[in-house]
Amino acid sequence: MMERDTDILIVGGGLVGASLACALQPLGYQVTLLEAVAPRAAAQPSYDDRTLALGAASCRILAALGLWEALAAEATPIREVIVSEPGRPARVELQAARMGLPCFGHVVEARAFGAVVLAHLPTLPRLEVLCPFRAEALRHEDQSVVVEARNDVGERCTVRARLVVAADGADSAIRDLLGIKAQTHDFQQTAIIANVTPEQAHAGRAFERLTSSGPFALLPHQGQRCGLVWCVPNADAEQLLAMPEEEFLARATERAGRALGPLQKLGQRSSWALRQVVPASDQAERVLLLGNAAHAIHPVGAQGFNLGLRDIATLAEVLADQQRDGEAADPGLAAALDRYSALRRPDQQATIGWTRDMVGLFGSELALTRRARGLALGAIALLPPLQRRLASRAMGYRGHIPRLALGEPLLPDWSGYPS
Numbered sequence: 572m573m574e575r576d577t578d579i580l581i582v583g584g585g586l587v588g589a590s591l592a593c594a595l596q597p598l599g600y601q602v603t604l605l606e607a608v609a610p611r612a613a614a615q616p617s618y619d620d621r622t623l624a625l626g627a628a629s630c631r632i633l634a635a636l637g638l639w640e641a642l643a644a645e646a647t648p649i650r651e652v653i654v655s656e657p658g659r660p661a662r663v664e665l666q667a668a669r670m671g672l673p674c675f676g677h678v679v680e681a682r683a684f685g686a687v688v689l690a691h692l693p694t695l696p697r698l699e700v701l702c703p704f705r706a707e708a709l710r711h712e713d714q715s716v717v718v719e720a721r722n723d724v725g726e727r728c729t730v731r732a733r734l735v736v737a738a739d740g741a742d743s744a745i746r747d748l749l750g751i752k753a754q755t756h757d758f759q760q761t762a763i764i765a766n767v768t769p770e771q772a773h774a775g776r777a778f779e780r781l782t783s784s785g786p787f788a789l790l791p792h793q794g795q796r797c798g799l800v801w802c803v804p805n806a807d808a809e810q811l812l813a814m815p816e817e818e819f820l821a822r823a824t825e826r827a828g829r830a831l832g833p834l835q836k837l838g839q840r841s842s843w844a845l846r847q848v849v850p851a852s853d854q855a856e857r858v859l860l861l862g863n864a865a866h867a868i869h870p871v872g873a874q875g876f877n878l879g880l881r882d883i884a885t886l887a888e889v890l891a892d893q894q895r896d897g898e899a900a901d902p903g904l905a906a907a908l909d910r911y912s913a914l915r916r917p918d919q920q921a922t923i924g925w926t927r928d929m930v931g932l933f934g935s936e937l938a939l940t941r942r943a944r945g946l947a948l949g950a951i952a953l954l955p956p957l958q959r960r961l962a963s964r965a966m967g968y969r970g971h972i973p974r975l976a977l978g979e980p981l982l983p984d985w986s987g988y989p990s
């Protein structure tokens with residue numbers, strides 16, 4: 572049996588776990604990353620065809636982590652966001668140039684992100700990746716946590732760590748092993764995702780149509796393609812997934828309000844059942860939950876990974892501050908975990924709250940609610956200060972803004988992460 576002693580064990584090497592491994596490098600800790608699925612396996616759940624809209628704060632964090640340079644070639648800037656409701660006049664148009672910004676953020680394919688981060692991990696000197704190993708058991712022992720894992724052929728490994736970070740997704744095994752209960756809300760919706768090519772150039776415009784059966788988004792993507800995210804009631808999903816291409820494209824064109832003319836080419840369709848998972852706590856003794864393990868949310872506001880990146884940047888900052896202040900370098904001290912949770916709670920709670928409210932507000936056919944959402948869109952459309960506030964929140968600037976999101980160094984006299 573393989574045995575390891577490490578400072579920080581990250582369980583889950585998906586979007587969040589792998590990014591965290593990069594963020595922790597300059598702090599001098601020995602880090603171990605445990606991932607259940609082999610990198611090139613078609614079933615790797617985190618690095619799929621999803622197009623991820625990343626706010627400007629997230630792009631800055633990724634730049635600080637040394638990942639943006641390679642990602643930039645794969646990224647498409649979002650210069651305009653257009654939010655509308657079918658059959659209603661109110662429409663919000665946020666233009667980055669009008670706010671003196673080059674863009675609000677970028678769109679990156681999760682698969683491209685996976686390729687970049689997985690190529691980067693082997694260059695990190697204080698990181699060991701154990702993959703494919705699935706964490707199965709956990710116990711506390713002498714100021715540390717021991718995690719047991721197993722691979723597909725039954726080989727076992729044991730990792731002893733001073734801090735365990737659970738980045739093992741919405742169905743987190745670590746969360747279950749700790750007995751942390753999570754509240755799950757099933758939206759009864761399925762997100763259908765695919766790449767489509769519209770007749771007209773997207774010119775950096777992102778469209779979100781808020782319909783009572785679920786939100787519909789077209790995100791600007793490479794090669795004049797758009798990333799389509801179409802949320803529909805579960806009962807409609809199978810039919811849409813099986814529908815002949817031309818019929819699907821015609822339906823999607825209508826749903827898009829013909830925003831970019833007819834949608835002409837369709838990539839592979841895949842689907843996601845949508846639910847919100849929020850645990851009762853984001854920590855236990857020497858354990859933190861991060862990313863989807865701590866908050867899986869509806870994709871309506873494109874906030875899930877953005878939130879996870881702010882978690883990462885804040886954890887790195889808290890640990891750096893602990894070192895700067897001459898406190899023990901033990902990364903699993905309760906004081907550090909409490910500080911992290913306190914800094915992250917407002918952003919997490921607000922994002923979870925408004926994401927769910929948006930699904931509820933736009934999913935209702937009640938006359939009063941329809942009127943309320945018309946008024947809300949109308950007010951935003953008319954009030955530039957409200958637009959700026961909305962844009963800055965969507966870009967990820969809210970609550971405690973971690974230094975990495977501001978482009979500031981994590982540690983004094985520190986020249987940056989290796990790229």
Ligand SMILES: Cc1cc2nc3c(=O)[nH]c(=O)nc-3n(C[C@H](O)[C@H](O)[C@H](O)COP(=O)(O)OP(=O)(O)OC[C@H]3O[C@@H](n4cnc5c(N)ncnc54)[C@H](O)[C@@H]3O)c2cc1C
Nearest residue numbers: 583585586587607617623624706740862863873875876877
């Ligand atoms: C349709 C859709 C569109 C989205 N669009 C956006 C967007 O535009 N912008 C945005 O910011 N977010 C978006 N999101 C959200 C984003 O995808 C998630 O926030 C993100 O995937 C969370 O990453 P994670 O690493 O926390 O979890 P996951 O992606 O679930 O990764 C978990 C990892 O842990 C591994 N693992 C699981 N169990 C174990 C174990 N026991 N031992 C070891 N490893 C384990 C898994 O193999 C996996 O690699 C979208 C989500 C959906 C569904």
